[in-house]
Amino acid sequence: MARMPGPPRAPLPPQCVLDAFGLRGVPEPLAGGQGRSVRVGGAVLKPAEGAVEESEWAASVVERLPRGAGFRVPRPLRSADGDAVVHGWTAAEFLDGRTGPQRQWSGVLAAGRALHAALREEPRPDFLDRRTHPWAVADRVAWGERESDVVAELAEPLALLLSRRRPVEATAQLVHGDLAGNVLLAPGRDPVVIDFTPYWRPPLYAEAVVIVDGLLWYDLPPGLLAAGAGDPRRRQMLIRALIFRLVALSGLAGPSWSAGEKEAARFLTVAEAIERG
Numbered sequence: 001m002a003r004m005p006g007p008p009r010a011p012l013p014p015q016c017v018l019d020a021f022g023l024r025g026v027p028e029p030l031a032g033g034q035g036r037s038v039r040v041g042g043a044v045l046k047p048a049e050g051a052v053e054e055s056e057w058a059a060s061v062v063e064r065l066p067r068g069a070g071f072r073v074p075r076p077l078r079s080a081d082g083d084a085v086v087h088g089w090t091a092a093e094f095l096d097g098r099t100g101p102q103r104q105w106s107g108v109l110a111a112g113r114a115l116h117a118a119l120r121e122e123p124r125p126d127f128l129d130r131r132t133h134p135w136a137v138a139d140r141v142a143w144g145e146r147e148s149d150v151v152a153e154l155a156e157p158l159a160l161l162l163s164r165r166r167p168v169e170a171t172a173q174l175v176h177g178d179l180a181g182n183v184l185l186a187p188g189r190d191p192v193v194i195d196f197t198p199y200w201r202p203p204l205y206a207e208a209v210v211i212v213d214g215l216l217w218y219d220l221p222p223g224l225l226a227a228g229a230g231d232p233r234r235r236q237m238l239i240r241a242l243i244f245r246l247v248a249l250s251g252l253a254g255p256s257w258s259a260g261e262k263e264a265a266r267f268l269t270v271a272e273a274i275e276r277g
Helices: 015-020 052-064 105-118 126-130 134-142 152-164 203-218 222-226 234-252 260-276
Strands: 038-040 043-047 089-093 173-176 183-185 198-201
Touching (some): 052 089, 052 126, 105 173, 105 203, 134 234, 152 260, 203 260, 234 260
Antiparallel strands (some): 043 089, 173 198
C-alpha cells in the first residue's frame, strides 16, 4: 500500500501499565498496522489515540456493542480503578484473524454494515468538533465544511473532484471511518473489527472509503466498484471518500515528499474510474 510512512515504533509499555491492567508476560511487538501495538498474553496494548477523553469514550462504546451480531470487537480492559487509559496506554483482549481485505472484500463490507447497524442509536460525541489531526481536517473538506490547501502535486486531482461534488442527502450516524485494513477474518468466525476510528457520517460513506482504499492501494476487484450502482448517492459518496484520502495524504506529506506526481496520477486514475463506474 502506498500510504505515508507511519510514526516510529512506540516504546514498550512499562511494568506499571502491565500491573495496572493485571497482565503478566513479556510484551511482544505485533506486525502490521502502524507498528505501535504489543501483545502481552491474551491482551493487546497500544498508545491511546488522541485525548484521554476519546479513548475512554471509545472503550465505553465498544463495551456496549452486542455479541453475536455479525461481527466481533476486542473488549477493552480496564485497570483496577476502572480506567481504560493508564499512563497513555490502552489494553484490549487479543482476537486472532487474518487481516483483510485482499480477496475478502465481501467480509470487510459485511462487518462494517453489521457494526454500523449496532451503532445506529449512539449519540454524536462532542470531541469530534475538537479534532484537528489531518484525517479530521480531510473529513471536513470532503463534506464541504471547510476549505484546505493541498501540496502542489495534488492540486489538480483535488480540483477535479471538487468540481464533481454535488449535494447529497443521507442520514449521518457514528461510523468506523477506516475499515479496509482493520477487519480480521478467520474461517467459521464472525469478522473482528479493530482500531475503531469514529466519524459522524452516513454508513454509505464509510463503505465508500473502503472501496476507495481498495482502488488506491489494494487492487480492488472491478466488480465491487460496480456493486450498488443503482443507488444515486453512491458516486457522490465515492467522490467524498477520495477527497478525504487525498487531503489527508497531503496533510501528512512532508517537505521532502518525493511521490507527488505518482500519487497525483493514482488519484486521477481512481477519479476517472469512479466517473465511469
